[in-house]
Amino acid sequence: MRKIMVSGGAGFLGSHLCERLVGEGHDVLCVDNFYTGGKDNVQPLFGRPNFELLRHDVTFPLYVEVEQIYNLACPASPIHYQRDPVQTTKTSVHGAINMLGLAKRTRARILQASTSEVYGDPEVHPQTEGYWGRVNPIGPRSCYDEGKRCAETLFFDYYRQHQLDIKVVRIFNTYGPRMHPNDGRVVSNFIVQALRGEDLTIYGKGTQTRSFCYVDDLIEALVRMMASARGFTGPVNIGNPGEFTMLALAEMVLRLAGGKAKLKYLPAPEDDPMQRQPDISLAQDKLGWAPKVALEDGLKETIAYFRKTLAA
Ligand code: NAD
Ligand code: UDP
Secondary structure, eight states: OOEEEEETTTSHHHHHHHHHHHHTTOEEEEEEOOSSOOHHHHGGGTTOTTEEEEEOOTTSOOOOOOSEEEEOOSOOSHHHHTTSHHHHHHHHHHHHHHHHHHHHHHTOEEEEEEEGGGGBSOSSSSBOTTOOOBOOTTSTTHHHHHHHHHHHHHHHHHHHHHOOOEEEEEEOOEEOTTOOTTSOOHHHHHHHHHHHTOOEEEETTSOOEEEOEEHHHHHHHHHHHHTSOTTOOOOEEESOOOEEEHHHHHHHHHHHHOSOOOEEEEOOOTTOOSOOOBOOHHHHHHHOOOOOOOHHHHHHHHHHHHHHHHHO
């Protein structure tokens, strides 16, 4: 059993990861400043002797003793990361420096939760890890996209310069229970709107595409990446290659959630990528991983979760 730290552990993905690691008997330190996450996400773990929660902002140094670090701290939804863009860049960049410094001192293995946003609005489709991306460096999404790109740079410089044991995953859109109802991401927006009988907000024409991975599949991939052979650094794409337009997603949510909601068209956000689909050959080859949960099944679970949460 290992001493494992999860930064951003009280968020959507972090809380599922903490739950998995605590369940496996590891000694888990969840570090979070509650910017977008909350104690309620990890509340079921309170009282477990192998779980600890620390309020801390990763833009400041942290001195703890750990063997593995999952660096997930960073707001992930566009409305959240654009609310305080300077803080978003600081979280990605200063956060990475502090977490890498901690890994260097403790010689811990460290995994970075990077993102498909490093590909920007891609001209290569589906996206492979070898593609360098097409990212606007000065737009409203840049704090997140460029912050995450710089974090990857730092990870690989610590690897080359200090021989750190790094792992980098590029996560594509992931959804599931414990997404925040006001998170602003498309899956949670559509489900919450459908359950409240409000019109579903389609940004632009709704012909832009995304590939949606269910949270359980994603967590399995993170754990496998952390356990992979030393020297396999990634970056490795993690996501579900099924590709859907936002219109198709809206229709599926309406069908599964029931109700009489209609579609409402709103202007497309600036720099909104038009297409997104992971090539996951590398993950299949190196991690023996592929997603198992179809979008329809994952949506059913997520709708059931939101139905309960909204009723409460
Ligand atoms: P989330 O917003 O639910 O979780 C992020 C967590 O980080 C929150 O608990 C938040 O309070 C915490 N945090 C933010 N700034 C912090 C700081 N300065 N110090 C300490 N904690 C801080 O988002 P999520 O969907 O769980 O995303 C987790 C990670 O995965 C992020 O790094 C995100 O960029 C990455 N990611 C997620 C997706 C996705 O679809 N969910 C896709 C690509 C990448
Ligand atoms: N989107 C939408 N309606 C919404 C929220 C999002 O049509 O209520 C669109 C958005 O413009 C984008 C896609 O859904 O094209 C995915 O958006 P999200 O914020 O979930 O993730 P990201 O853009 O970071 O992939």
